[in-house]
Amino acid sequence: MSITKRQMYILKAIIDDYILTGVPVGSRTLSKREDIHVSSATIRNDMADLEEGGYLEQPYTSAGRKPSVKAYRLYVDTLMHVSKLSEEDIKFVREYLNYKLNQLESVIDATAKVLSELTNLTSIVLAPQLSRIELKRIQIVRVSEKKVLAIFVFNTGIVKDVLLNIPRDVDVPYLEMLSNILTEKVANLRLPEALMEVRQGMRGEMESHRAFMEKLLDSIVFSIQNKSAKDVVLGGTQNIFNYPEYRDVEKAKNFLSLLETKDTLYDLLTRASDMEFTVKIGTENSIPELKDMSIVTATYNIGGEKIGSFGVIGPTRMDYARIYSILRFVGASINEILVYYLNSNDKT
Amino acid sequence: MSITKRQMYILKAIIDDYILTGVPVGSRTLSKREDIHVSSATIRNDMADLEEGGYLEQPYTSAGRKPSVKAYRLYVDTLMHVSKLSEEDIKFVREYLNYKLNQLESVIDATAKVLSELTNLTSIVLAPQLSRIELKRIQIVRVSEKKVLAIFVFNTGIVKDVLLNIPRDVDVPYLEMLSNILTEKVANLRLPEALMEVRQGMRGEMESHRAFMEKLLDSIVFSIQNKSAKDVVLGGTQNIFNYPEYRDVEKAKNFLSLLETKDTLYDLLTRASDMEFTVKIGTENSIPELKDMSIVTATYNIGGEKIGSFGVIGPTRMDYARIYSILRFVGASINEILVYYLNSNDKT
DNA sequence: CGTTAGCACTCGCCTTCAATGAGTGCTAAC
DNA sequence: GTTAGCACTCATTGAAGGCGAGTGCTAACG
Numbered sequence: 001m002s003i004t005k006r007q008m009y010i011l012k013a014i015i016d017d018y019i020l021t022g023v024p025v026g027s028r029t030l031s032k033r034e035d036i037h038v039s040s041a042t043i044r045n046d047m048a049d050l051e052e053g054g055y056l057e058q059p060y061t062s063a064g065r066k067p068s069v070k071a072y073r074l075y076v077d078t079l080m081h082v083s084k085l086s087e088e089d090i091k092f093v094r095e096y097l098n099y100k101l102n103q104l105e106s107v108i109d110a111t112a113k114v115l116s117e118l119t120n121l122t123s124i125v126l127a128p129q130l131s132r133i134e135l136k137r138i139q140i141v142r143v144s145e146k147k148v149l150a151i152f153v154f155n156t157g158i159v160k161d162v163l164l165n166i167p168r169d170v171d172v173p174y175l176e177m178l179s180n181i182l183t184e185k186v187a188n189l190r191l192p193e194a195l196m197e198v199r200q201g202m203r204g205e206m207e208s209h210r211a212f213m214e215k216l217l218d219s220i221v222f223s224i225q226n227k228s229a230k231d232v233v234l235g236g237t238q239n240i241f242n243y244p245e246y247r248d249v250e251k252a253k254n255f256l257s258l259l260e261t262k263d264t265l266y267d268l269l270t271r272a273s274d275m276e277f278t279v280k281i282g283t284e285n286s287i288p289e290l291k292d293m294s295i296v297t298a299t300y301n302i303g304g305e306k307i308g309s310f311g312v313i314g315p316t317r318m319d320y321a322r323i324y325s326i327l328r329f330v331g332a333s334i335n336e337i338l339v340y341y342l343n344s345n346d347k348t
Numbered sequence: 349m350s351i352t353k354r355q356m357y358i359l360k361a362i363i364d365d366y367i368l369t370g371v372p373v374g375s376r377t378l379s380k381r382e383d384i385h386v387s388s389a390t391i392r393n394d395m396a397d398l399e400e401g402g403y404l405e406q407p408y409t410s411a412g413r414k415p416s417v418k419a420y421r422l423y424v425d426t427l428m429h430v431s432k433l434s435e436e437d438i439k440f441v442r443e444y445l446n447y448k449l450n451q452l453e454s455v456i457d458a459t460a461k462v463l464s465e466l467t468n469l470t471s472i473v474l475a476p477q478l479s480r481i482e483l484k485r486i487q488i489v490r491v492s493e494k495k496v497l498a499i500f501v502f503n504t505g506i507v508k509d510v511l512l513n514i515p516r517d518v519d520v521p522y523l524e525m526l527s528n529i530l531t532e533k534v535a536n537l538r539l540p541e542a543l544m545e546v547r548q549g550m551r552g553e554m555e556s557h558r559a560f561m562e563k564l565l566d567s568i569v570f571s572i573q574n575k576s577a578k579d580v581v582l583g584g585t586q587n588i589f590n591y592p593e594y595r596d597v598e599k600a601k602n603f604l605s606l607l608e609t610k611d612t613l614y615d616l617l618t619r620a621s622d623m624e625f626t627v628k629i630g631t632e633n634s635i636p637e638l639k640d641m642s643i644v645t646a647t648y649n650i651g652g653e654k655i656g657s658f659g660v661i662g663p664t665r666m667d668y669a670r671i672y673s674i675l676r677f678v679g680a681s682i683n684e685i686l687v688y689y690l691n692s693n694d695k696t
Numbered sequence: 697c698g699t700t701a702g703c704a705c706t707c708g709c710c711t712t713c714a715a716t717g718a719g720t721g722c723t724a725a726c
Numbered sequence: 727g728t729t730a731g732c733a734c735t736c737a738t739t740g741a742a743g744g745c746g747a748g749t750g751c752t753a754a755c756g
Contacts, residue, residue, distance in 0.1 A: 024719090026718065026719050026720085027719075027720080028718075029718090029719095038728075038729085039728070039729050039730080040719095040729090041728075041729050041730070041731090042728055042729070044719090044720070044721075045721095045727090045728085047720090048720090048721080058719095058720085060735085060736065060737070061719090061720075061735050061736060062718075062719045062720050062721095062734080062735045062736055062737085063718080063719070063720090063735095063736080063737075064718080064719065064720090065719095103511070103571065105578075136492075137492075139489065141487070141489050141499065143487070143499060143507055144485075144501055144505070144507075147505075147507065149499060149507065149509070151489065151491060151497060153491055153492055157492070157495075159491055159492075159497065159511050161497070161509060163451070163452075163507050165689075223451065237604075237608075238601060238604050238605055238608060241597065241601045248597075249589065249595050249596075249597055249600065252597065253586060253589045256585075256586050257586055260585075260586060341513075372748090374747060374748050374749085375748075375749080376747080376748075377747090377748095386699075386700085387699070387700050387701075388700090388701095388748095389699075389700055389701070389702090390698080390699055392748090392749070392750075393698090393699085395749090396749090396750080406749085407708095408706090408707065408708070409705095409706055409707060409748090409749075410705080410706045410707050410708080410747075410748050410749050410750095411707080411708075411747080411748065411749090412747080412748065412749090697756105698755105698756095699754105699755080699756085700753100700754085700755075700756105701752105701753090701754080701755095702751100702752090702754100703751090703752090704750095704751090704752105705748105705749080705750085705751105706747105706748085706749075706750100707746105707747100707748095707749105708745105708746100708747095709744105709745085709746090710743105710744090710745080710746105711742100711743090711744085711745100712742085712744100713740105713743105714739105714740095714741090714742105715738105715739085715741100716737105716738080716739075716740100717736100717737100717738090717739105718735105718737095718738105719734105719735085719736095720733105720734080720735075720736105721732105721733095721734085722732090722733090722734105723730105723731090723732090724730090724731090725728105725729085725730080725731100726727105726728080726729075726730090
């Protein structure tokens with residue numbers, strides 16, 4: 001059973017219409033469109049075929065048809081027409097992202113905001129994954145009697161620090177020495193390897209160093225691992241209310257609760273961190289709660305390294321074409337900004 | 349027109365019942381209570397009096413009565429019976445707060461969580477207000493060719509840092525000198541005064557220092573000011589759905605949107621930062637959107653200094669007595685934890 | 697005079713029911 | 727292969743009516 005060209009055209013028309021309105025579309029509505037010159041009866045026949053092929057679904061006996069997951073998949077893969085972003089949108093992204101350029105986190109926040117504003121969906125942004133970046137240097141600074149600040153400088157220019165309470169006072173030269181030892185061991189390694197290297201490489205060192213370093217490492221491991229929840233920034237969580245099909249309090253509540261368990265979102269995004277783009281439609285998601293939601297993600301880079309990802313989540317009937325171009329442009333913009341902000345040519 | 353003792357008792361009964369159920373309470377319901385020995389007719393008479401006195405309201409002609417803002421105010425000020433927190437609750441708070449004790453922010457997050465869990469309301473927690481704490485030291489550390497980390501150590505033991513891009517490379521001794529000059533100028537001053545002091549005290553210094561310091565200061569001012577939104581942490585934002593009266597999507601949406609504009613919440617909390625406890629009931633709030641919500645706040649201290657506040661926000665019919673004791677206990681716990689965590693006896 | 701029983705009345709809420717209309721499938725004709 | 731026509735389906739809408747919780751008022755009672 002093959003699909004005719006006209007049927008394909010009708011399918012696309014149905015998807016477009018359904019994405020726009022969220023209401024199952026009927027044959028008569030379609031037949032009135034200017035670009036369709038066949039009668040409603042003909043369309044009905046085609047629709048019946050498409051339904052048989054698994055591309056359309058009927059919510060109930062005499063409602064119109066709505067696209068199935070299979071249809072959306074086809075749409076995303078081949079049918080949809082990705083147009084350029086409008087001048088306004090481009091301007092909006094540029095201004096918003098540049099305006100907020102003072103801290104790394106602000107870029108993340110601004111991205112979330114921009115995405116949700118442009119797409120009218122809930123946006124998810126994952127902060128740069130430090131475990132993917134090579135370390136350049138570790139520097140330990142004495143802050144007060146029992147506190148030191150461990151500063152991690154990464155090759156991309158990102159700087160991260162952790163405040164640590166230490167059991168006893170240490171003097172500055174000792175910390176400097178420690179910094180040097182650590183830096184030597186970890187330079188050009190990624191965090192996971194660096195941790196292993198230090199743990200193993202410590203065997204030969206003095207016992208007093210060892211205890212201190214262990215504590216240092218533990219704290220770091222803890223604060224890195226513990227970041228999973230913190231690393232996910234959301235935008236436009238209320239946007240779901242714009243969709244009539246989520247006017248139901250129960251449904252909306254479910255969705256919003258899902259967003260609160262950021263670990264799930266974190267997993268979704270990290271898992272997608274290797275692909276430039278991913279589109280998960282409805283049941284294609286492994287998570288049952290997401291069975292009628294879609295997630296579209298993209299990644300952003302520093303120096304060619306994919307270090308984080310971002311995307312949107314919403315009803316399956318989202319405007320994939322538009323979202324695709326938005327994500328593409330926003331991703332490119334983030335790259336630009338990060339390169340500029342982090343001054344990544346800095347190779348001291 | 350004075351209120352009899354029995355009327356007061358009935359009023360309290362009505363408030364208690366309404367807080368529990370959210371349904372306007374009728375005379376018959378009350379007359380069936382074991383602690384009330386008068387007939388429904390008598391109660392009706394009393395209710396009529398209380399309504400005249402402005403303590404009760406009728407949603408519509410033949411519904412039961414519900415408490416007015418005036419009634420809640422009376423309840424909070426004199427009527428309510430604040431009991432001790434249950435052992436379970438105490439244990440819950442202790443465990444949760446202590447479990448999360450690794451970073452200052454975690455304490456804030458944990459507080460938000462604990463509050464929302466215990467109260468079933470949305471909690472708001474304000475991070476420590478750095479502008480209220482005296483500085484101890486400023487330390488500037490070179491991180492890479494064009495980046496320095498400005499570390500602010502406060503008297504309470506809190507440490508805050510800002511990453512700054514600098515126009516040209518500077519050497520370590522210069523930064524050390526700068527750190528010393530700055531520290532000397534700002535020690536024991538609060539941030540606002542410190543800024544003024546540095547701005548004015550710079551007049552005599554070398555031009556080259558001046559430019560650098562100005563940049564430093566600007567960045568700090570920016571990052572402190574810009575914190576307003578970041579400094580507010582929410583918990584249990586979905587809890588509003590537990591209240592039948594907020595089953596209406598429109599209402600819930602309004603509430604949730606309000607929570608998104610964190611600046612408003614920030615203002616509310618900072619304004620309440622001087623009072624150990626505040627209770628704003630319904631229209632007592634200056635913000636019209638909050639006209640049928642109540643906000644209860646408390647403060648937490650470090651070394652006797654009120655440095656932050658936290659509280660809950662929800663429908664006017666909240667369990668003020670319970671909330672009061674929860675806030676009191678949580679406040680005390682935060683103090684303990686902060687003192688311990690920050691090692692505030694550290695007076696280097 | 698405070699309290700109580702009784703009764704008519706009000707009004708939101710729920711259920712029922714029929715009308716509406718968008719949409720389909722099928723058949724017969726073009 | 728396409729179209730017109732027609733009978734049928736079914737969610738949605740709105741009106742009607744019953745239900746019941748609750749009130750206000752009046753009269754009687756101790």
